[in-house]
Amino acid sequence: MRVLITSGGTSEKIDDVRAITNHSSGKLGKALAESFAEKGATIDLITTRHAVKPEGASFHIHIIESTVDLEKKITELMTEHTYAAVIHSMAVSDFTPESSVTLEDLETVIADNPTNLPKSLSDIANQRTEKKISSDTEHLVIVLKKNPKIISLIKTLQPETILVGFKLLVDVPMIELLNVAKESLKKNHADFILANDLAEIRGEKHHGYLIDAHQKVKEAQTKSEIAELITQEVLKLEEAK
Numbered sequence: 001m002r003v004l005i006t007s008g009g010t011s012e013k014i015d016d017v018r019a020i021t022n023h024s025s026g027k028l029g030k031a032l033a034e035s036f037a038e039k040g041a042t043i044d045l046i047t048t049r050h051a052v053k054p055e056g057a058s059f060h061i062h063i064i065e066s067t068v069d070l071e072k073k074i075t076e077l078m079t080e081h082t083y084a085a086v087i088h089s090m091a092v093s094d095f096t097p098e099s100s101v102t103l104e105d106l107e108t109v110i111a112d113n114p115t116n117l118p119k120s121l122s123d124i125a126n127q128r129t130e131k132k133i134s135s136d137t138e139h140l141v142i143v144l145k146k147n148p149k150i151i152s153l154i155k156t157l158q159p160e161t162i163l164v165g166f167k168l169l170v171d172v173p174m175i176e177l178l179n180v181a182k183e184s185l186k187k188n189h190a191d192f193i194l195a196n197d198l199a200e201i202r203g204e205k206h207h208g209y210l211i212d213a214h215q216k217v218k219e220a221q222t223k224s225e226i227a228e229l230i231t232q233e234v235l236k237l238e239e240a241k
Helices: 027-038 067-080 103-112 114-127 151-157 174-187 223-240
Strands: 002-006 042-047 059-063 085-088 095-102 140-146 162-169 192-202 205-212 217-222
Touching (some): 002 027, 027 042, 027 085, 027 223, 042 067, 067 151, 085 151, 085 223, 095 103, 095 114, 103 114, 114 140, 162 174, 162 223, 174 192, 192 223, 217 223
Parallel strands (some): 002 042, 002 085, 042 059
Antiparallel strands (some): 095 140
16 A cells, blocks of 8 residues: 655745745654554655655655645656545645835835736745845845645545645634635545644644544544544545545
8 A cells, every 4th residue: 555645834935045934843644654554555655854754665755845835746757657545634825925125115005006916926935136135125025926725726626545645723712623624625525634723733633623524533642643543544434435
């Protein structure tokens, strides 16, 4: 059995020095990879440079940086291999910098060409020759554009794979968390969604709700429990096929 796991967090470049990133450590992805490997699976792990990683012959590590990198690597691997399951636990940025300009540049564009701000700002940014924005800049304006939703790509590449997605919200009522996760389950044709709240993640403590396609919910309290629960449920579904 071959399993594809994404782990860690993407980083979106502002310039050659600065980036927008997140605090994902990759610890849960590592636990998932080790849990599936213990059951005899071969693991392709797409992760990031600073995320923690498992060690051993069962793990094929693929390092990416941005959401665009992730999209390319998933497409490449899912074209080359057939996966029993895809566990998409990576924290993927919803937005990426399209351009970064000074406040003075913005004021000029608004005055000269207010009807197409994103393109005009991008043109100004592309004219800049330096690879690092000057630290003398008093006010920096960063224009973000929406990234593609990677989870929606997975079932289009391999409709029969078992897809486990993740939904993270921050300090919301449990019913809201579960409802948002159920919407993601349907929208992305996932087999499971692991719903979790950042307010309930501290170190090894990691409260999560695993929702299946029938909207049955199972709970776990730690990263290792989540990894074990997902592994058990995926193997159970794989055996039932």
